[in-house]
Amino acid sequence: MTRKTKVLFVCLGNICRSPMAEAVMRHFVMEEKLADVIEVDSAGTGDWHIGKQPHEGTRTLLDNKQISYTGMKARQITGSDEVDFQYIVCMDDQNLKDVQAVFNAAKADGAKGKVITFMSLVDGAEVTEVPDPYYTGNFEYVYELIDEGCRKLLEDIKSEWK
Template identity: 35%
Template sequence: METKVLFVCMGNICRSPSAVGVLRHLVYQAGLQESIKIDCAATHDYHVGEAPDGRAQFVSRKHGYDISDIRARQITPADIKEYDLILAMDWESLSYLQQMGVRQDHHKMMLLMRYANDYEEATVPDPYYGGVDGFFKMLDYLEDACQGLFEVLSKRVTQYQVA
């Protein structure tokens, strides 16, 4: 049983590709890459085709994640149907997703930070207009939330493998 996870933010060059880097690392470490598929997309088409922001790549590399292969793309209605979990970085992205999708798909759309264990913030702040410190803070949030998400996903995968 494969689980497909899609991270979504406004431009798909800072938060969502960084989240892919974190979760992809956890999934590969556990050898679950055949069971958990990860991708990201934007609500807006501002940066389609671009690599992640240089600051996001720098901070990710400092933490051991390579996100240089990711290219920004805009979410499509087909994505809403295809993915099992669609995780928004902020309230605006979540609202966009809910407006885009049909009501019966709303159950798979939620804020990523609901999986966080150490941070109580509801959203991952957008670091785009600030300095590199904002990117380090963003990655702290993403590491926390992705660890919680990974714990849930790995339990789900193992249950299906045992059954």
């Protein structure tokens, strides 16, 4: 376990779902004292919010849960992310397609990222994609999905080390 396992969460604008997942996963990583071996980031497929902090609804929810989002700023996914991250976790099917298109266009040497949908980590949910609270306003439901999925992903990562 000499190199870090790097996780990238991806949504459309990188202000609601993916930064929430980044903050929650970082929180779990810190709780388990694994920050030296797991690195977490997030990105968006669109460029509208580059440099902006998470959406007010995401910030309010994270504040209420006492989960830090300090220093988080929106960025857009790049072709090199497929090389830099072992896990690229997309919040919905369109993000998955957009990420695959970026990676296919980049044709990055040494690509090793495993691109998956976030909901593949959540058992028995009534949805197949993480709803975008930018449109639904339901940040709490998104948090519940993200909490469960991040816990599962962390367990999956730890089991790979054995």
